[in-house]
Amino acid sequence: MGAKDRPADGDSQYYEVKDEADDAQRRARRLELIVYASLVAFVVLAVYGFWLITSLTRDVSQLTEEISSMTRVVDRDMSAIVRHMEAMEGRMVDIAGSTAEMEQSVASISEDTGRMSTDIGSMTRDTEVMAGSVIGMQRDMWSLNRNVGGPMGMMNMFNPLSGQGGPYPGSGGPYRPPSAPR
Numbered sequence: 001m002g003a004k005d006r007p008a009d010g011d012s013q014y015y016e017v018k019d020e021a022d023d024a025q026r027r028a029r030r031l032e033l034i035v036y037a038s039l040v041a042f043v044v045l046a047v048y049g050f051w052l053i054t055s056l057t058r059d060v061s062q063l064t065e066e067i068s069s070m071t072r073v074v075d076r077d078m079s080a081i082v083r084h085m086e087a088m089e090g091r092m093v094d095i096a097g098s099t100a101e102m103e104q105s106v107a108s109i110s111e112d113t114g115r116m117s118t119d120i121g122s123m124t125r126d127t128e129v130m131a132g133s134v135i136g137m138q139r140d141m142w143s144l145n146r147n148v149g150g151p152m153g154m155m156n157m158f159n160p161l162s163g164q165g166g167p168y169p170g171s172g173g174p175y176r177p178p179s180a181p182r
Helices: 011-156
Strands: none
Touching: none
């Protein structure tokens, strides 16, 4: 009822109280809507929070299992790595020993090579002396051929089996070897 429809006498208090009660009831309904909506939102958020906590717990549990599995694998592989490193250390010690032996062998080879170089130098000088001697022999033979060849050539004319003239009758002169670069 509106303010026009109200009687002007003692019932006016009744209507005022009734209006106030209606206002209170309308406010209570609005408040109920807010409270119910808030309650629904709280329940939704609580369910979502519970789901998040459950997911987090499950993920942490899986992570713990994975870390435990990785720890076992690393522990197993670490033992193999240690064994391989120990074997490698032994091989490195062997290599160091072999290198020391090689160093001694190389020193011995160096000494032998030095002696061989000296011997080869001596052989070179001896070969040069021999070459000089052969050249001297060749000159002597050339000289002998020249000195004896003339008179022998005359005697060869009387020899019926001698066809020794040929296209190259005698030596063309002493041999002069080319100079070898040093």
